Amino acid sequence: MRTASPAAIAIVKATAPAIEKHGVEITTAMYARLLQDLEIAALFDRAAQESGEQPRRLAGAILAYARNIDKLENLGTAVQRMVARHVETGVKAEHYPHVAAALLPAIRDVLGAEIATDDVLNAWGEAYWMLADILIAAEAQAYEAAQAA
Template sequence: MSNSLSQTTIAIVKSTGPALRKHGVAITTAMYARLFQDEAVKAMFDQAAQDSGEQPKRLAAAIIGYAENIDRLEALGGAVARMVARHVQTGVQPDHYPKVAAALLPAIRDVLGEEVATDEVLAAWAEAYQFLADILIGEEAKAYAEAA
């Protein structure tokens, strides 16, 4: 995985690690509430895992892992492989990623507040999210092709 994120973005995203550790599940719970306003997207998810809180916890752990390892993405290989497998299993497509970003970024601001989740922080997270989305989309395309 080549690292084409700017050093500024890496530093900002890493600096949000402690806040994410403290508030990660609140952020992902708020994100899913936004995301599930789209019934077609909601139908792709295991609602039992939502209701139990398992899925918000899982996503929060993934986001924290990404934030804390963004300067050494090779450490995330296993997590990326698991996400790709799960995404292919549930039919995730490239056009789903912007919907998640549109739910995640406001959720970060809602939970952390504007003093922590400044425009600069949200811009860094938008860049970091897109970078990871591009990796996942590429790996998922290969997996879909192999399955076909």
């Protein structure tokens, strides 16, 4: 499982105020990119997208992660809910690179290159993959448990 470097963790925590201020704008831009892929778009609840509920939920999750990246135990129940939702909707490991490819450019688009420097995007890339690995492993266990039941 990947981990984020201490430098990346510090950068992610330092960007939490920008995520708090612009999170919904970032996630809305991310979903606009992500949902261009029709296979991936089929995994999402259209009503939650159109109402703005899903971008708001994800923005809140990203902010909580930014604030707690060095205290992941604080995110246990949120991660469990995310895993359950992902399994319910059929999210698989192969979908995660698509999300990264949509999220990281959305951060730069919204925050601008002055704030979302290469170092900031690299830190968020490390942070994303650290969390993605946790989710992928937990989802694999949940899929196995569901098949065994």
